């Protein structure tokens with residue numbers, strides 16, 4: 001049995017931010033268990049990538065407080081994590097007279113939350129800013145920004161790992177025994193999805209950051225007080241050419257009951273344009289991780305996208321995807337419940353995070369700080385009681401991550417860099433659409449292993465943008481396999497696309 005002071009379930013942005021924060025002072029041994037092969041495979045890799053400013057959330061709520069904290073000073077965090085970030089600002093556009101009152105209410109709400117740089121713009125100013133006519137008024141939010149949720153989540157994990165956190169991927173938590181405060185804390189059982197074997201872990205503090213399954217983990221401790229209502233949001237991703245025409249995220253006035261921010265247009269940090277997300281509650285029988293995209297919603301997105309940006313060319317759609325909101329209110333109830341982030345009174349040592357929907361990404365660093373304080377308080381109290389003296393267990397001291405989160409953002413290259421590389425001829429181009437070299441892919445592969453994750457095409461894609469261009473991998477997917485076979489001696493039959501059920505190859509056609 002592996003022993004840790006703190007065990008976190010879930011390597012999404014929130015779990016990783018918590019691990020990064022607790023491991024900062026190098027005092028405790030920390031493990032993160034994640035069922036997927038790699039980090040950012042859950043909601044943290046399936047969203048709009050917007051750094052919200054905090055005007056959408058109810059004054060006095062945790063959502064409002066943590067969102068504003070997350071937004072303020074994010075430049076410093078992005079720099080520390082070495083990820084690209086742009087404070088673009090954002091517009092919430094009112095197309096009809098009847099939306100005006102709600103627009104003003106949003107501004108008042110933002111002011112009450114302490115959000116800076118909010119302003120109402122009217123028709124002429126709006127058209128001037130956007131370069132085209134749409135809507136009668138808008139709320140301008142100067143503090144909103146855009147960033148890459150994959151690079152962000154990976155960077156948090158890598159930083160936590162450099163500080164001593166141990167990540168265990170492909171470990172699905174299936175049972176928890178609470179031994180009580182006076183004994184040995186929690187004993188957690190996880191299925192190792194690679195080997196098929198069961199493993200056990202022991203921890204004094206257990207942190208449930210399992211996103212869409214946070215209520216399932218909660219139930220493993222005998223607690224039935226929360227249920228998650230999964231609500232899917234689908235997106236179109238458009239060609240980079242189109243983002244030249246729209247530099248600012250553009251939203252409609254949200255429908256309060258719908259429980260989302262409405263279908264919006266968001267330029268991504270890499271220059272694509274996204275339309276979405278829709279909002280569709282999944283029935284209880286449906287898989288809560290059913291990330292399908294559906295024909296009907298795709299049509300709806302096209303209509304709503306063109307309402308906000310009449311010149312939108314939907315012929316430039318290169319991909320569709322979906323994310324799922326872990327909502328704590330049902331479709332009938334509608335709207336938003338606040339984040340649940342608390343030390344659970346019934347189960348000492350258990351900290352739970354349930355219903356971490358939007359703006360969870362924006363709030364993840366302040367959430368990390370808040371939860372780290374809770375965990376440290378419990379551990380220090382235990383230490384004072386002299387009950388546990390195994391802080392920083394032998395195992396975690398020995399198995400320290402040797403990687404360094406100093407790789408910066410290994411993305412594609414711009415045109416000048418690209419031509420220099422082609423001239424040099426010493427770095428072979430692997431993905432022509434995004435300008436990704438073989439070297440960048442190999443380095444990402446090595447970093448995946450260094451983190452303890454299991455290599456997948458999706459993991460390489462998240463770190464480098466390989467296969468994310470116009471051809472969506474039809475040119476480079478097989479080249480990636482050949483490269484890894486040649487330079488890292490992988491067995492192609494073992495390589496997965498995006499999860500344990502997605503082997504790249506079924507078998508050989510010729511012997």
Ligand SMILES: Cc1cc2nc3c(=O)[nH]c(=O)nc-3n(C[C@H](O)[C@H](O)[C@H](O)COP(=O)(O)OP(=O)(O)OC[C@H]3O[C@@H](n4cnc5c(N)ncnc54)[C@H](O)[C@@H]3O)c2cc1C
Pocket residue numbers: 009010011012013014015016033034035036040041042043044045046047048049050051052171172173174209210211212213214232233277322323324325326356357358359360361362363
């Ligand atoms: C459509 C959509 C758009 C959004 N847009 C934005 C936005 O623009 N800005 C913003 O701030 N927020 C946004 N959000 C919200 C944000 O994405 C989430 O709040 C945030 O990513 C939640 O992170 P997390 O770590 O809690 O969850 P996740 O990233 O889902 O991480 C939880 C992890 O737990 C793992 N897990 C689950 N069960 C188990 C188990 N039994 N054993 C081991 N591991 C387990 C999962 O595999 C997963 O990796 C959006 C969300 C959606 C759905």
